[in-house]
Amino acid sequence: MKTVYLAGGCFWGVEKYLSMIRGVIGTRTGYANGGSDKTDYRSVCSGSGHAEAVEVIYDGDAISLEKLLSIFYRCIDPLSVNRQGNDRGIQYRTGIYYIDPEDEVAIKDSVCSLEKSLGRKTAIEVLPLKNWCTAEEYHQKYLDRNPGGYCHIPRSLFAEAERSNPIPRYEPSPDSSLTELQYLVTRKNGTEAPFTGEYWDFFGKGIYVDVTTGEPLFLSKDKFESGCGWPSFSSPVSPEVVAEKDDISHGMKRREVRSRSGDAHLGHVFPDGPKQMGGLRYCINSAALRFVPYEKMEEEGYGWLMGSL
Numbered sequence: 001m002k003t004v005y006l007a008g009g010c011f012w013g014v015e016k017y018l019s020m021i022r023g024v025i026g027t028r029t030g031y032a033n034g035g036s037d038k039t040d041y042r043s044v045c046s047g048s049g050h051a052e053a054v055e056v057i058y059d060g061d062a063i064s065l066e067k068l069l070s071i072f073y074r075c076i077d078p079l080s081v082n083r084q085g086n087d088r089g090i091q092y093r094t095g096i097y098y099i100d101p102e103d104e105v106a107i108k109d110s111v112c113s114l115e116k117s118l119g120r121k122t123a124i125e126v127l128p129l130k131n132w133c134t135a136e137e138y139h140q141k142y143l144d145r146n147p148g149g150y151c152h153i154p155r156s157l158f159a160e161a162e163r164s165n166p167i168p169r170y171e172p173s174p175d176s177s178l179t180e181l182q183y184l185v186t187r188k189n190g191t192e193a194p195f196t197g198e199y200w201d202f203f204g205k206g207i208y209v210d211v212t213t214g215e216p217l218f219l220s221k222d223k224f225e226s227g228c229g230w231p232s233f234s235s236p237v238s239p240e241v242v243a244e245k246d247d248i249s250h251g252m253k254r255r256e257v258r259s260r261s262g263d264a265h266l267g268h269v270f271p272d273g274p275k276q277m278g279g280l281r282y283c284i285n286s287a288a289l290r291f292v293p294y295e296k297m298e299e300e301g302y303g304w305l306m307g308s309l
Helices: 011-019 041-045 065-075 103-118 156-163 180-188 303-308
Strands: 002-008 024-032 051-058 094-098 125-128 206-210 216-219 242-247 254-259 265-270 281-284 289-293
Touching (some): 002 024, 024 303, 094 103, 216 303, 242 265
Antiparallel strands (some): 254 265
16 A cells, blocks of 8 residues: 545545545545644644645555556646635645655656646645644545535546546456356356355455456445345446346346456346435346455455445
8 A cells, every 4th residue: 555645725625536546545634744743724724834635545556656646637727826726825735745755756757747748837746745634524525425515626527537547357267267156157147046145145344256357346335135135236346347238038128237357147237226325236146256355355456445345
């Protein structure tokens, strides 16, 4: 895990924007590089010299610092001095603050590339982090708790951030590695009997991956008890990891769900899920999944998803 601190105007929107990037594990709002190691919102607004900033913890294996910064630039006006959107003041300046000295070169190279593309010098401050102060609790995850709250960043950019670092495709394992039931379900479009699968009544914390490739498909936080006898999820990890197609087999009209990388049959999706979770029910065969517990996610290369649980 690596950490960098990014300032781009009001930290409510910047925190939300950055949190949606694949590879970002955690975000926290605070005040950076002011004149004191103790401050609060009132003091910052009164001229303490701190910038409203976001602590970004990210998985360097899932996203590079250079890629993270290139996405960050999309949500700021890099030429504006002490102003972003309608917010004015030194606390709304743009900045990149680092704690690892080895990051300095990469950050300065990144800003230099941006300046070349713009044909002008930017107003982005690049300095080692000092006097970091975590913001008050009511500033943390503000837009998650207040979806209609003030934000200077266009809402369309949030969806863009979510798509900005897509999940790479995973390579399929040989079919010989599958059990007889796994092969029947994933390769022959079979269905395990209800209330018999390994995960239909299992609710441990972690992720469910494609048994044929290891590609992450579903999060435990999106799993719910539907009473149908198969694992049920409100949504996949990302829309891109599954494919849907019409299925008229067995005299029924359904929407089949298949994995993207492994082209494995997973199950079906129905419009009868909990309304508070989006209204969909991804009804998935346990045999098409492998569960990775939260404690082993980083070890198995899924650390970038830990912040989503």
